[in-house]
Amino acid sequence: xxxxxxxxxxxxxxxxxxxxxxxxxxxxxxxxxxxxxxxxxxxxxxxxxxxxxxxxxxxxxxxxxxxxxxxxxxxxxxxxxxxxxxxxxxxxxxxxxxxxxxxxxxxxxxxxxxxxxxxxxxxxxxxxxxxxxxxxxxxxxxxxxxxxxxxxxxxxxxxxxxxxxxxxxxxxxxxxxxxxxxxxxxxxxxxxxxxxxxxxxxxxxxxxxxxxxxxxxxxxxxxxxxxxxxxxxxxxxxxxxxxxxxxxxxxxxxxxxxxxxxxxxxxxxxxxxxxxxxxxxxxxxxxxxxxxxxxxxxxxxxxxxxxxxxxxxxxxxxxxxxxxxxxxxxxxxxxxxxxxxxxxxxxxxxxxxxxxxxxxxxxxxxxxxxxxxxxxxxxxxxxxxxxxxxxxxxxxxxxxxxxxxxxxxxxxxxxxxxxxxxxxxxxxxxxxxxxxxxxxxxxxxxxxxxxxxxxxxxxxxxxxxxxxxxxxxxxxxxxxxxxxxxxxxxxxxxxxxxxxxxxxxxxxx
Ligand code: MCA
Ligand code: AMP
Numbered sequence: 001x002x003x004x005x006x007x008x009x010x011x012x013x014x015x016x017x018x019x020x021x022x023x024x025x026x027x028x029x030x031x032x033x034x035x036x037x038x039x040x041x042x043x044x045x046x047x048x049x050x051x052x053x054x055x056x057x058x059x060x061x062x063x064x065x066x067x068x069x070x071x072x073x074x075x076x077x078x079x080x081x082x083x084x085x086x087x088x089x090x091x092x093x094x095x096x097x098x099x100x101x102x103x104x105x106x107x108x109x110x111x112x113x114x115x116x117x118x119x120x121x122x123x124x125x126x127x128x129x130x131x132x133x134x135x136x137x138x139x140x141x142x143x144x145x146x147x148x149x150x151x152x153x154x155x156x157x158x159x160x161x162x163x164x165x166x167x168x169x170x171x172x173x174x175x176x177x178x179x180x181x182x183x184x185x186x187x188x189x190x191x192x193x194x195x196x197x198x199x200x201x202x203x204x205x206x207x208x209x210x211x212x213x214x215x216x217x218x219x220x221x222x223x224x225x226x227x228x229x230x231x232x233x234x235x236x237x238x239x240x241x242x243x244x245x246x247x248x249x250x251x252x253x254x255x256x257x258x259x260x261x262x263x264x265x266x267x268x269x270x271x272x273x274x275x276x277x278x279x280x281x282x283x284x285x286x287x288x289x290x291x292x293x294x295x296x297x298x299x300x301x302x303x304x305x306x307x308x309x310x311x312x313x314x315x316x317x318x319x320x321x322x323x324x325x326x327x328x329x330x331x332x333x334x335x336x337x338x339x340x341x342x343x344x345x346x347x348x349x350x351x352x353x354x355x356x357x358x359x360x361x362x363x364x365x366x367x368x369x370x371x372x373x374x375x376x377x378x379x380x381x382x383x384x385x386x387x388x389x390x391x392x393x394x395x396x397x398x399x400x401x402x403x404x405x406x407x408x409x410x411x412x413x414x415x416x417x418x419x420x421x422x423x424x425x426x427x428x429x430x431x432x433x434x435x436x437x438x439x440x441x442x443x444x445x446x447x448x449x450x451x452x453x454x455x456x457x458x459x460x461x462x463x464x465x466x467x468x469x470x471x472x473x474x475x476x477x478x479x480x481x482x483x484x485x486x487x488x489x490x491x492x493x494x495x496x497x498x499x500x501x502x503x504x505x506x507x508x509x
Pocket of ligand 1: 206209251254
């Protein structure tokens with residue numbers, strides 16, 4: 001039996017093809033019948049371009065209904081969907097195309113010239129455009145295709161998507177997710193979070209990461225109910241739409257921004273049955289303030305690109321602030337010490353996970369994949385945590401050198417490598433420090449040298465040379481010049497000391 005993820009989702013579509021699937025910002029609706037037709041057109045287009053099952057289709061576009069049709073079209077054609085954050089710049093795009101060697105690259109018209117150049121280098125056969133309103137030659141050519149397509153059967157282990165996550169070494173890794181990985185997690189979450197007829201999901205997350213693309217969209221499609229499909233998060237807009245919604249999913253920044261608006265009240269949430277938070281730690285202050293202001297209790301969950309969702313607070317039952325709840329059905333979680341031995345209840349250790357939603361490994365990196373799994377098949381998340389006597393899991397920190405800013409991951413090594421090659425820089429260290437809006441923000445400590453005219457680099461010059469190469473969210477918000485980097489006796493840079501030194505960078509912002 002085929003385990004194509006599209007067919008799994010389609011099983012949840014409502015009987016009436018005219019039922020609303022997407023409600024757009026102007027109030028117009030896209031029905032489930034239309035979703036089926038448009039995704040068929042995209043699948044037909046891909047096949048006409050020579051895309052075969054297993055071929056990668058790289059996509060770097062803004063969120064639009066057409067982008068969703070394309071994702072589903074890829075699934076239907078058996079292609080492997082490779083979404084990229086639209087903030088990615090030359091350095092990042094070049095690497096992804098060269099590493100994943102997609103057959104097709106769908107980009108925004110704004111980067112057409114760059115896309116052509118980089119696609120040429122990587123041997124990508126076709127570059128198509130999709131603009132921010134859903135127009136462009138992709139949409140034009142898809143419109144000319146038949147609106148029926150027989151979804152290509154897939155085995156559960158066949159790849160459905162590759163999502164790149166940055167790595168500690170500075171080299172991004174493509175997490176390979178199979179149709180079964182996606183299906184199992186979607187079905188678990190749909191049930192665990194009590195999706196039911198009449199639900200309306202307010203969708204404001206980007207759709208190039210697991211949270212917005214898989215967690216939110218899959219739950220809603222499996223449920224056969226509508227999404228208020230917004231191009232991005234905007235607190236004012238959320239205030240006007242929440243009264244029409246029943247479910248909302250967001251990163252902690254969304255919640256702090258909502259709370260910062262005095263217009264956000266209990267009445268705003270009158271129809272809401274579920275607020276989900278994840279991708280970064282939700283501060284207990286935010287959890288409590290939200291409860292006081294709205295009488296709603298945010299449900300915090302924990303996941304990772306490499307395995308979708310691992311743990312969740314209960315839907316029915318106590319949602320405990322500062323914890324991510326219990327392992328989800330179909331997921332085993334253990335906390336181990338350095339020797340991979342389970343620790344005592346309440347002790348902090350490394351979080352490891354196992355289950356059918358855990359990925360198939362890193363694209364083109366068999367050795368790295370091997371390193372990240374224990375001998376008995378548990379994936380090493382790189383997160384530190386503990387489990388209390390009631391079974392609630394808390395994330396205590398990270399063993400990996402990772403910064404999470406506004407729900408987006410940034411590995412310092414990648415930024416340090418880019419700073420270190422700027423003429424005039426001797427060495428750099430990149431850290432994350434507390435930030436009132438993004439949770440954490442990227443800051444760089446740089447040792448510079450003077451040029452022959454006695455001039456030294458400025459903060460603005462460093463920032464300017466990183467922009468254009470790296471996505472904006474990775475560019476340090478502050479650059480500090482220092483004479484020495486703190487090191488331990490082994491010569492290793494002590495990031496903890498730097499984090500302490502610059503901890504108040506954004507206090508009072
Ligand atoms: C934008 N900027 C940022 C961020 N986003 N800087 C730091 N961190 C960020 N997250 C910068 C831009 O580079 C730009 O800088 C300036 O802010 C304005 O950009 P704009 O796009 O207008 O910002 P925004 O609309 O306010 O976006 C902030 C945001 C957004 C709403 C928090 O980043 C967001 O939606 N984040 C959610 C990410 C997400 O979906 N994460 C899930 C990952 P300049 O002007 O200097 O150029 S999946 C995952 O983690 C796992 C699986 C899980 O558990 O879910
Ligand atoms: P990503 O690689 O973008 O999928 O991000 C996954 C990482 O986000 C995890 O390894 C955690 O470090 C972090 N994360 C996700 N959800 C939570 C949460 N609820 N609390 C703390 N950290 C989280």
